[in-house]
Amino acid sequence: MTTMSPQLTSLAYAPEARTGNRLAIMSVAAGILQFFLLFVPCWLVTIPLALNAVHQTEDHRDGGSRHLAIAGLSLAVTHFAVYVGMVIWLIAGN
Known part of the structure; x- marks a missing residue:
């Protein structure tokens, strides 16, 4: 009967780093x-x-990375809308 040392078994079953x-x-x-x-x-x-x-995470193998990319895009578009709204407000606010 052969036994493996605990150090070797922990390496064999180590979870893959995400x-x-x-x-x-x-x-x-x-x-x-x-x-x-x-x-x-x-x-x-x-x-x-x-x-x-978003384009890099289209294959759905990255787990939650696609959700992060969509969240970043939505934050950027929201900031763009706020920026445009402020510019219009400053121009029209005579």
Whole structure:
């Protein structure tokens, strides 16, 4: 009878490390950050970043990364709408 040492068995059954899509994580981080920098048009960077993350996660193997990419895109579009609304309000507010 052969026995395996505990060190070897833990390596054989170690769970696979899940890593999310880095673009999706960056798009959510930039989407949250841009609401603190309201007068800076951060959506110019965040929208293309989030769109690339959505296209990279289309195969549905990244787990929750697609949800993060969509959240980053929605934050960027919301910031764009707020930015456009503020510009219209400043122009029309005589």
